[in-house]
Amino acid sequence: MGFGSLKWAVTSRPDGNTPKLQPLGEFGRIRRFFAPLATSSGALGLTDDAAILDLAPGQQFVVTTDALVEGIHFLSNDPPALIARKALRTNLSDLAAKAARPVGYLLTLSLPRSRDDAWVEAFATGLGRDQAEYSVTLLGGDSVSTDGPVTISITAWGVVEQGKAVLRRTARAGDLIFVSGTIGDAALGLLAATWRLEGLAPADSAWLADRYRLPQPRTDLGVALGPLVRAMMDISDGLVADLGHLAETSGVDAVLESARLPLSAAAAAVIADHPELFTSCLAGGDDYELLFTADPANVEAIEALGRQLRVPVTAVGRIVARLQDASQVRVIDADGQTVEIAETGWRHS
Ligand SMILES: [Mg+2]
Structure with a gap:
């Protein structure tokens, strides 16, 4: 890339000879920390006004964006590498839910002056690690300073064959409802991470906190499920709330078997x-697991895919015809009795 030889500048303090590190400044940070992440030739080494992308014939772009704000989506003292990876992964999860293979992302960072070069370096290291894991590349972005909290906005896109993206709004009565992975770990993990779960084995506590801090986007599963499912989304607001979103936009109701x-x-x-x-x-x-519906005829193929990719997939309910004036999601227990859910998930404000 040509940026590897860039060194931290060392200067003398005005009051003496003790050397100190001179901050890199915006362009220095881009060259040193972010240009090495722009591995696609279309990113032009982050030296131009925009990136230029090829799209193969018969493919479509799938585009999504997500913002994380300090104090709301992460804690001020969270490790910067983990903040970076969560910011990227929430976007990758949205792409997986459309059965799209991720390609690249844009990053806009609003940073208070208190976040020094070491913080930015650790942040970029986290991004680099996940770029390798999910085969995506940084394609550009912007970096501004602010008196407000750290704000990270990532816009990511992926590709899918023409017409093969899976939507939320296409669930039908008679479909089975499935989820990937395990559900509820992140909600319990937030409690564990903030010391509100007592009496839990330390290993379980750490494992749950990790599920909260570092989502696992189901990229391979989402892409492979594409032809087998009718409607799909990822679970970010909570299973009951997100199933409600899927049912509402599909014009159907859902029965969830707790x-x-x-x-x-x-x-x-x-x-x-x-x-x-x-x-x-x-x-x-x-949780950032996948929530999807499918024709019951596809159950065996879906379960086989889960085994092949080592991600559990579990049928948790069924889609039914819309009942006027009813809630979109009815939760029932093992006896078929309706369970009232007081909290229905996170609301976007
Ligand atoms: Mg989503």
Whole structure:
């Protein structure tokens, strides 16, 4: 790239001879930390006004964006590498939910002056690690200074064959409802990360907190599920709330069987001691698992795919015809009795 030889400048302080590191400044940070992440030739090494992308014939772009704000979506003292990876991964999860293969992303960073070059370096290192894991590249961005909180905005895109992106609004009565992975770990993980879960084995506590801090976008599963599913989205606001979004936009209702909810071993241990937290698993946000519906004829193919990719997929309910004036999601227990869910997930404000 030609940026590898750039060195930190060392100057003398005006009051003596002690050398100190001179801040790199915006352009220095871009050259040193971010240009090496722009591995696609279309990014032009972040030296031009815009990136230039090829789109193969018969393919479509799928584009999504997500912003994270300090104090709201992450804590001020969270490790910068983890903040960066969560910011990127929430976008990759949205692409996976459209059955799109990720390609690249734009990054806009609003940073207070208190975030020094070491913070930015660690942030960029986190991005680089996930770029390698998910085969995406930085294509450009902007960096501004602010008196407000750290704000990270990422716009990501992927590609999908023409007409093959999976939408939310296409669920039909008779479809089965599935989720990937395990549900509720992130809601319990937030409690664990903020020391509000007592009596839990340290290993379980750490595992749950990690599920909150570092989502696992289901990229390979989402792409492979494309031809087998009718409607799909990712779970960011909580299973009940997001299933409500899917049902509403599809013009159908959903019946969710709470006894089928796939729980991790750590979550099951929490629920055994605190049964009241089961509602948090149904309603809590930040799981970033896939929620999808499919024709029952595809169950075996879907389950085989889950085994092949080593991601559990679990049928948790069914889509039914819309009942006027009813809530879009009815949660029932093992006896078929309706369960009232007081908290229905995170609301966007
Ligand atoms: Mg989403």
